[in-house]
Amino acid sequence: MSATLDIDVPRHLLYSDDHVWVDEHVEPAMLGITQYAADQLGKLVFVDLPDVGTHVEVGDQLAQLESAKSIEPMISPVAGTVRYVNNAVDDDAEIINDDPYGEGWIVKIELDDDEPDLLDAEAYEKHIQ
Template sequence: MSDENDIEEGPLNLDIPDHLQYSEEHVWVDDSVSPAIVGITEYAEKKLGDLVFIDLPEEGTTVEAGDEVLELESAKAVEPMVCPVSGTIRYVNHDAADDPSVVNGDPYGEGWLLKIELDDDEPELLDAAAYADLTSR
């Protein structure tokens, strides 16, 4: 990752994988696998800067879409992550909690945060094109 942790004005060159879905709160969901994988987007990671602490929820916790499920702490801010889906948290990424720089380095891979067994209801999420439009405003 480059040394540019701050998002400057102007067009962003963000990685927005096509196979994922996104929330307006900059959280991604991969529901092509079960349990679904959830993490923060590269946009959110760049806005926060270098993460220093991640407060993960307990496995087995039931969450509703819109719940604040964990906190991300950087030198700049402490931000809650709003979960875009409802379900039961089956796994948390202890590696990311032990070394939050994993999220900065690979937010869509090794930096995943939660694996959630989804409830039956379909979440209202954005596709990659709609999310790219949101982040370009």
Template sequence: MTGESQKNSERLDVPEQLAYSQDHVWMDTSSSPAVLGVTEYAAEQLGDLVFLDLPEMGTHVDAGDEIVELESSKAVEPLVCPVAGTITHVNRAASDDPAVINSDPYGEGWILKMELDDDQPELLSAQEYAKIIDAQ
């Protein structure tokens, strides 16, 4: 097949302004509350999303907590939160139509917003994240 040698980071969108976790979660910490979603790489690996189980607003989570269940045609996977904080908003539109996460993971496909406990969470840069997906 042609194109298989192309790096994932060259083929997939990895926006520079976002921060990332090794579990394929992106965060926009430039505003408050911070916005969180799954990366294009994760959405592609999951396949067509058919169900999204969102947490309750006001829930406090710790880094490493499984906070959202993503169900696709291929698998059911948890979204692991990379930071601690309180969930302030959930994307009900994405819950009603999970396919928006596949089609626009960094825009309309955001999953939740949260107030962070730590204003300097330990996350990866776009370049660091690109190295991880290239190795997979």
């Protein structure tokens, strides 16, 4: 039995190959890292957030995640302008480990018009197995 079966992959979200989730059902779109990514990183101790107003393209580094094990970039799967950052994760990065799809969101981005090339939940589950 694969350990990934214990990973929560909400059906209403879209996902990148780099383990970033996107909720396009809210304006501006909300982004964070998946439970899989949080589990792989281990206990997060610091998040370097972008400045509000920063414009990002697909593939740009959006944030930097620091755990006891490693420092990893959060790569943007979408193009747009950062409208909000989650100051709660700035104060306590472990919120991301505890609730990656809720209180642990990282940024909200006003998307550019182009459609992002993202995976649905089923495709993401296959990607992490």
